[in-house]
Amino acid sequence: MTPDDPNTDAASALDPAPSSTGNRNCPVRDVLDRLGDKWSTLILVTLSQSPQRFNALARAVPDISRRILTQTLRHLERDGLIWREVTPSTPPSVRYGLTPLGTSLMSPLTELIAWADRHQPRIVAARIRFDERKAND
Amino acid sequence: MTPDDPNTDAASALDPAPSSTGNRNCPVRDVLDRLGDKWSTLILVTLSQSPQRFNALARAVPDISRRILTQTLRHLERDGLIWREVTPSTPPSVRYGLTPLGTSLMSPLTELIAWADRHQPRIVAARIRFDERKAND
Numbered sequence: 001m002t003p004d005d006p007n008t009d010a011a012s013a014l015d016p017a018p019s020s021t022g023n024r025n026c027p028v029r030d031v032l033d034r035l036g037d038k039w040s041t042l043i044l045v046t047l048s049q050s051p052q053r054f055n056a057l058a059r060a061v062p063d064i065s066r067r068i069l070t071q072t073l074r075h076l077e078r079d080g081l082i083w084r085e086v087t088p089s090t091p092p093s094v095r096y097g098l099t100p101l102g103t104s105l106m107s108p109l110t111e112l113i114a115w116a117d118r119h120q121p122r123i124v125a126a127r128i129r130f131d132e133r134k135a136n137d
Numbered sequence: 138m139t140p141d142d143p144n145t146d147a148a149s150a151l152d153p154a155p156s157s158t159g160n161r162n163c164p165v166r167d168v169l170d171r172l173g174d175k176w177s178t179l180i181l182v183t184l185s186q187s188p189q190r191f192n193a194l195a196r197a198v199p200d201i202s203r204r205i206l207t208q209t210l211r212h213l214e215r216d217g218l219i220w221r222e223v224t225p226s227t228p229p230s231v232r233y234g235l236t237p238l239g240t241s242l243m244s245p246l247t248e249l250i251a252w253a254d255r256h257q258p259r260i261v262a263a264r265i266r267f268d269e270r271k272a273n274d
Binding site: 028029030031032033035038041042077078079080081101104105107108109111112113114115116117119120122123125126127129130131 | 165166167168169170172175178179214215216217218238241242244245246248249250251252253254256257259260262263264266267268
């Protein structure tokens with residue numbers, strides 16, 4: 001293990017010395033936790049194509065409830081990843097889009113999605129093998 | 138939006154036509170869901186440094202319960218991301234390590250962690266601004 005091993009950096013980013021922030025409050029874990037939520041990822045990818053109104057987002061992610069969509073948008077706005085713009089028309093129109101911070105996330109996020117897409121047949125096959133092995137135990 | 142826009146690919150990987158697999162069963166979402174779990178990420182990063190025994194892993198991720206650690210390791214093994222090796226000593230010794238599939242995940246995962254590490258001060262600042270704005274509404 002050399003000091004410039006990227007995984008050493010990744011591990012220390014996730015797990016700083018307890019004296020600094022404490023494991024429970026590690027902000028990097030906290031950020032990853034949010035990104036790990038599949039709805040956040042889906043909404044970010046959808047907004048990366050163009051800003052969207054609430055109703056268009058609800059149609060783009062058809063199996064999300066309106067309550068969870070509202071909640072997820074609020075979390076993403078709070079984290080500074082998306083903006084929310086209210087036009088005081090009748091009825092008022094609400095649009096969402098990626099902030100520069102949200103846009104900067106798309107490159108690593110897209111790579112992770114591409115990995116999952118490329119490797120999902122291997123993962124599905126591994127699950128079948130595992131389940132068969134357990135059934136025979 | 139051009140056909141070779143990487144985000145178009147990312148969106149279609151996440152959200153295939155309902156006629157193909159159905160949104161609820163999209164395997165890429167399913168894979169991301171697992172990766173999004175912060176314990177999985179922490180365990181994968183820890184194992185990327187070297188294979189580990191169960192007890193060493195429990196020490197490396199101090200705020201995880203043994204039950205959740207066992208469960209997370211089982212999920213990761215089922216997905217083919219880690220191997221589990223039992224040495225029939227007295228007492229039996231169990232070691233875990235990354236499979237080639239798990240190793241291939243480290244590059245996109247490390248990039249995402251690096252993004253979270255680099256941008257977490259901006260995210261924390263955005264949250265404070267959001268909460269202050271809401272408190273003044």
